[in-house]
Amino acid sequence: MALTHIDSQGHANMVDVTQKQATTRLARAEGVVRMSQSAFDAVIKQQNAKGDVLATARIAGIQGAKRCADLIPLCHPLALTKVSVSFELLPETREIRVLSECKLAGKTGVEMEALTAVSVATLTLFDMCKAQDPLMEIHGIRVLGKSGGKSGDWERE
Structure with missing residues (x-):
């Protein structure tokens, strides 16, 4: 199997997509931050000393997606037309x-x-809540589904 990101001399290479057809492409991802009850309560009640944790993490995630090509060496810089970051509060697991x-x-x-949007948003949640809970856990970062392109559409079950 030919490696797509390696040139004929074995060097890292950004894939040439010049001849590919432009299509509408969408991807969804998720990640989870688990924290102490006190840190979780401070987020919900907007009583975190650093301010509005969720609003800050949302903006950070959006910015992260826009800067992906600056962070991941072989990613193409993309003209994103939509980036959204949302949160689901899970009180029973403090996540x-x-x-x-x-x-x-x-x-x-x-x-x-x-994935970068989720990663940066979860890291921002950690940063904003670490004074209250330095033992937080970030886990489960994964792609949930995608559409568009030659490999077709799929959704994680």
Whole structure:
């Protein structure tokens, strides 16, 4: 099997997508931050000393998606047409589920942008809550589904 990101001399290489057809592409991802009850309560009640934790994490996630190509060496810089970051509060497990969706009309997928949005948003949640709970856990970062492109559409079950 030929490696797509390696040139004929074995060097890292950004894939040439010049000849690919532009299509509408969408990817969704998720990640979870588990924290102490006191940290979770402070987020819900907007009593965190650093301010509005969810609003800050949302903006950070959006910015992360937009900067993906600056962070991941072989990613193409993309003209994203939509980035959303949302949160699901799970009181029974003291978790915040972070969801992202990235969309564009282009020649390459947006899975890495969706994953970067979730990663940066979860890291921001950690940063804003670490004074109250330095033992938080970030886990479950994964792509939930994608559409567009030659590999077709799929959804995680």
